[in-house]
Every structure is written in structure tokens, then in C-alpha cells.
Amino acid sequence: MQKRILEVVDYDPQWVESYLEESLGIQQALKGLNIRMHHIGSTSVPGLMAKPVIDILIETSNVSELDAYDGVMEAIGYLPRGEFGIPGRRFYLKGLINRTHHIHAFNFDTSDVVRHIAFRDYLIANQSVAAEYGALKSELAVTCNNDNDTYCDGKEEFVQHHERKALAWRACKQGGSSEPHTRPASL
Numbered sequence: 001m002q003k004r005i006l007e008v009v010d011y012d013p014q015w016v017e018s019y020l021e022e023s024l025g026i027q028q029a030l031k032g033l034n035i036r037m038h039h040i041g042s043t044s045v046p047g048l049m050a051k052p053v054i055d056i057l058i059e060t061s062n063v064s065e066l067d068a069y070d071g072v073m074e075a076i077g078y079l080p081r082g083e084f085g086i087p088g089r090r091f092y093l094k095g096l097i098n099r100t101h102h103i104h105a106f107n108f109d110t111s112d113v114v115r116h117i118a119f120r121d122y123l124i125a126n127q128s129v130a131a132e133y134g135a136l137k138s139e140l141a142v143t144c145n146n147d148n149d150t151y152c153d154g155k156e157e158f159v160q161h162h163e164r165k166a167l168a169w170r171a172c173k174q175g176g177s178s179e180p181h182t183r184p185a186s187l
Helices: 014-029 063-075 111-125 127-143 148-173
Strands: 035-040 054-060 078-080 090-094 101-107
Touching (some): 014 035, 014 054, 014 063, 035 111, 054 063, 054 111, 063 078, 063 090, 063 101, 101 111, 111 127, 111 148, 127 148
Antiparallel strands (some): 035 054, 078 090, 090 101
16 A cells, blocks of 8 residues: 655745635635635745645535535545544645645634634744744654654643643734734635
């Protein structure tokens, strides 16, 4: 059985275009649902080294309604994985060995949505933190022996620490409000 190669590469400006193109197909597939989409993850942060997999966040009014669209998502190349370890989420992946995209779907403005967007925006605003994160990910990719669990475990402390900082930074930018508020979606 072929094993997935885990690599971290230099930032590629084409990742933005890949997100935009893919999001159009997803919007068409999910026609009829009220959704908002965001480019998240490391590929959404200019200059950040990343695994070349585009992470897409979908917000919807009722995430369980996505289950009825599993066949449609499969038709455009996605493998539905259900909650995949995070209650209230729907997760889809495109490509098993040669992975290209992940979709993380949640209800509108949940804490998971807020943390993903806050972390992305925090990294964009703090390039030194983004560079440190990229270096960590690059080192882990070399030492994890293509084991995604090892790779993720190696990032966990850094991500949790900076997610907390990102949420505090976001609250300060919003005048201390704890109410969820996301910036407009890319589409």
C-alpha cells in the first residue's frame, strides 16, 4: 500500500487561486444551503510554509444538513468523514495519498469557527510567529517519518498557545467583545 508523503513546502501564491477555484465548485455542489466559506490553515497565510493542502472552512446554519449532500460531495472528489473526532464538525478530504483539500464545516459563528479564523488572522498580522510556526512544521515534517499523528502532536503545544493569544488579540481588536464576529468570507 502506498503511503502518503508528508511534506512542508515554501508558500505558494497559487494556493489562493486554488482555494477560489475549489470554493466555486463547492458552492455549486451545496446549492440550496446557506453557507459562508473561508480559506483557513497555513496555505491562507502569505509567506507561511505549509503542507500543500488547502483548508476550507464552511459555516452553515445546520451542519448536520450537510450529511444529505455526501453523494454530491463524493461526485466532486471529496470523501465525507463525518465529525472525524470533533463534535459538531463535518470533515471532508480530497485525495487519500495525494491530498489536495480539506473541508471543515461547522455551524455559523461557533467557537471552532472563531478560533480557526482568529488563528489565521493572528498569523497574518504576526509574521515572526508565522515564521516560527513554519520552521517548526518544516522540522516536524522531516522527523515525523510521514506519520501525521506525530506531526500533529508536535505542533499541538505551539498551536494551542498561539490560539489562546489569537483569541485574546481578536477580542482586543473588537473592543473586548466576546461576541463571535468573523470578517467577511472570501467569496
